[in-house]
Amino acid sequence: MTGMVLPRLIRLFSRLLKWYLEELVFKLSEKGVAVQRYGNLVHTLLLTPLLVISAILVRRLPLVHRSPGWGLLRFAEWFFSERTFRRVLLPTIRDLQNEHIEALAEDRVWKARWVRLRGSMAFWSAVMAQVPVSVARKLYEFWKAAS
Amino acid sequence: MKPLPRLSGKETLILELLCNTTEMYGLEMVKVSRGRLKRGTIYVTLNRMEEKGYIDSYEGEDGKRLYKVTGHGSRVLAAWQAAGAVFAGVSI
Numbered sequence: 001m002t003g004m005v006l007p008r009l010i011r012l013f014s015r016l017l018k019w020y021l022e023e024l025v026f027k028l029s030e031k032g033v034a035v036q037r038y039g040n041l042v043h044t045l046l047l048t049p050l051l052v053i054s055a056i057l058v059r060r061l062p063l064v065h066r067s068p069g070w071g072l073l074r075f076a077e078w079f080f081s082e083r084t085f086r087r088v089l090l091p092t093i094r095d096l097q098n099e100h101i102e103a104l105a106e107d108r109v110w111k112a113r114w115v116r117l118r119g120s121m122a123f124w125s126a127v128m129a130q131v132p133v134s135v136a137r138k139l140y141e142f143w144k145a146a147s
Numbered sequence: 148m149k150p151l152p153r154l155s156g157k158e159t160l161i162l163e164l165l166c167n168t169t170e171m172y173g174l175e176m177v178k179v180s181r182g183r184l185k186r187g188t189i190y191v192t193l194n195r196m197e198e199k200g201y202i203d204s205y206e207g208e209d210g211k212r213l214y215k216v217t218g219h220g221s222r223v224l225a226a227w228q229a230a231g232a233v234f235a236g237v238s239i
Contacts, residue, residue, distance in 0.1 A: 087194045087204075091212050095174045095186065098211075118186070125187025133191070 010057045017050060068100050068116045069093040072123050084134060092126045095119065152199070152223045157184060157192050162201060162224040165216040172211050196220070 076089040096119025103112035154162070160183055164176055173193060177184045184192075193214060196202045201220035207213045216224075 084194070087197070087212075088190045091173055091190050092186070094211060099174075122186035125185065126191055129188050129191040133195070 006057075010054075013054060013057060017054060020047075020050070067097050069096045069119060069123070072120065076123075076127075080130070080134065084130060088126055088130055089123065092123050093119070096123070152227075154223065154227045155192075157188075158196055158201070159224065159227060160184065161192065161196065162216060162220055165202060165214060166221055166224060170213045170215045172213060176214075 073090070073093050076085050076093070080089060096115065099115045099119065100112050103109075103115050160180060161176060164179060165171060171179075173189045174186070177186050177189055193202065193204070197204060200217060201223060202214050203217050204212050204214045
């Protein structure tokens with residue numbers, strides 16, 4: 001969630017900063033040199049903390065994004081056996097990631113979002129279909145070991 | 148006597164698709180099947196079929212899993228289709 005919100009906040013913040021700088025240049029050119037000295041001092045006082053905050057935020061901005069399905073992958077790896085993970089859930093997530101990348105490469109952002117949603121739904125369908133099979137297999141193994 | 152192998156509708160479709168080509172990806176099968184196979188359940192079915200020995204799979208160079216039909220799988224499909232053809236002519 002933070003990974004999605006933070007870049008948007010930073011983008012908004014940089015837009016505000018840009019607007020502020022444009023206003024500053026406009027006002028200085030409009031009011032002339034007499035006001036410039038006073039204006040410069042006020043603007044420097046305002047601008048410095050803004051620049052410091054923006055620098056901190058930019059440093060926190062993730063340069064490498066996690067591919068979609070990263071969390072699902074971790075969940076599947078933890079919850080299911082190695083075989084089920086490799087044969088059933090990993091291919092489902094790989095399809096989602098490949099289609100997502102293809103859509104982004106074509107600059108089709110909405111298609112990429114749709115692919116992400118559809119891929120997540122496919123993953124949970126696979127989980128729902130696989131859970132009874134895995135549980136039955138485990139029960140059979142326990143029963144066989146006990147008898 | 149061994150029990151006769153049974154094939155579900157999806158399994159029959161997958162075997163038919165794989166018999167027509169050499170190898171296929173899971174997603175490729177979904178796209179070719181025109182909605183009869185679903186993204187969410189295709190790999191569950193493929194895994195089950197692999198356990199039964201109908202198909203075989205390996206990981207390709209691009210990391211995607213490729214599926215191909217085994218000799219046992221093609222024989223089961225042929226027997227299933229033959230049985231289907233016989234029962235298609237029977238009227239109750």
